[in-house]
Amino acid sequence: MSSRRDFLQKISASAFSLPFLSWASCTDNKSSQYQTQEGPVLRVAIMGLGSYGNRVAEAMQSCKRAKVAGVISGTPSKIKDWQSRYNIPDKNCYNYENFDRIKDNTDIDAVYVITPNALHHDQVIRVAKAGKHAICEKPMAINAKEGQEMVDACNNANVKLLVGYRMHFEPKTLEIIRMRKEGELGKIMFFQGLSGFRIGDPNQWRLNKQLSGGGAMMDIGIYSINGARYMVGEEPVWVTAQETKTNLDKFKEGVDETIQFQLGFPSGAVASCLSTYNMNFLDRFYLNGQEGFAELQPATGYGPIQGRTNKGELTQPHMTHQTVQMDEMAAIILDGKQPIVAVDGAEGVKDLKIIDAIYLAVQTGKKIDVKL
Template identity: 75%
Template sequence: MQSRRDFLQKLTASAAALSFTSYAAAAAPSVLRESQPYDGPVLRVAIMGLGGYGSRVAEAMQSSKMAKLVGVISGTPSKIKDWQTKYNIPEKNCYNYDNFDQIKNNADIDAVYVITPNALHRDQVIRVAKAGKHAITEKPMGLNAKECQDMIDACKKANVKLLVGYRLHFEPFTLEVVRMRKDGELGKVNFFQGLSGFKIGDPSQWRLNKQLAGGGSMMDIGIYAINGSRYMLGEDPIWVTAQETKTDPQKFKEGVDETITFQLGFPSGAVASCLSSYNINFLDRFFLSGDKGFAELSPATGYGPLKGRTNKGEINQPVVTHQTVQMDEMAAIILQNKKPVIPVDGEEGMKDLKIIDAIYESIKTGKQIALKL
């Protein structure tokens, strides 16, 4: 025979489970939709650049419902053949860097995801736009704000969308911290810290080549802290100061930064203190402090799983494959004009490059640089 206590305990547990399910559905609708069938339009994507990250995106897209890998663009014929076999890509959807302008005549491709070295993004995105296809480009969007503006102008002229591969803008732990800040759970937020760093390996890789990368750690991983400070605080900075440290000028040659610390000031009075390094391991942390509470993500920007905690305890959110969710959400932006919680358009990407331009200027001049984003 059930006691009243047993009955109440079960009733409480059921209510708690129902409450959690409702909360999770509101917090991560895209994740919970995965079990539901999808019978709408699909974004047909060609990937340009078949390296390590291009491969990661391609694998993740196999689980996407609204985006499908249908084409490839590469300068390496053997990679094209391998991808054709692995992903069942027809010959007519395969291009190289010389002839990919011909995609304008290919009705099977809707968008091109540019995943090539930073210095190539501008020209390749402009060519994609002129071919009449939507463009997704990896971050950093370009080498500087001027390149970003050129890309924005080209896509507007061609009436195609331009998105930047900010995968974390769709990631559940990230969105939960943003929700907490928006809902006032942290009170007035005064401080953000963003740490991004690891010891980079092969000195001959393109990321350490000024002509291809446009810089060093700042362009590759420092941009996470820049972008993160903006969406975590919910405002754009109005000034920046920065300092560079270089301990290995042989590996990190002129124009390739090793370690940069930088500080940002915001209209509300909040400040950010950030660090970007190619020579310090185990740096992957965002910290947000308000007068009522704090939120921390650590790891904050890796491929997952991310982890988080607040002054009230651990953050519990679904663990997802970032690129799968990203491609589904970007397909919804392109096909359905969906408005994301955190923007991923060209204007968003250009703001980060304006800040990076100012960081390099501050290092060079030793002065605080005013920002107009």
């Protein structure tokens, strides 16, 4: 988490100087695109060089359709390290104050925003105004209103906005979705999603409401929300929720420790889920139908995902999630490919509307209607 703290300390400091040259010799993106046998390569600048940014970049080394082409960071030493590791030229390096200049850089097609939740809104809108496609980590914003503003900004700029839903491309997950779609599980009745771990450093940004927008729900909890939707195959129409907080020093006002929540779907199916920062070994999805069941445990970790159904063990091979995600997102952006499960900004806004409803249900103790 020290890398995150470094980032947060640096983001408010004055901009450091980096050599920047616009590619005046390049007249259009297509002329400078790398080509492979599979097609053009999506050239990505990573914004936020913390632990997950590093994981994404390492995974992209195995991509066929995506390449790390630039960096955006508030820490000069990190930029120098990434330059040496990924052969990134000075002209493709930016800080948080000057990255709007990316507009003139035809060597970069998209920016992957991997920063604290509360920063996503402004940063994605700036990326859109610079004419670059945006990929944003989840949750896409701290509420549905901000998320919709991000979608609108990208639509107005005629650029794509995708959200880092890596599980939407995971083979065992997709096999369960296939089975459900083809009726092999029968009428879906129930989903359970358990998402949680014991969080450490109390001073990290994830426990700072101004940066995270909440607590466990704005981090690990979104997996059960999103998972309920793609596993059941419907959109919820109501939500109820209850909060438990045992450590008021660590989990201050507006920072949730544990929330249990329930979702109701038009068909009558229901979901019962748990989001927590105070329990380990919680990463399980269970889907029940009248003709069968499916279970994933672990369900959303970095892998390998393990799963079984009433027909036996799931045996689809493990592939590094972020490698698959970035190759698939390159195909979405460059080829117009339609994914099996949506990963666009509209998908992200739906999750945010549910999160808004969960927090409202906690505050009021009432069943909240949801309209997606």
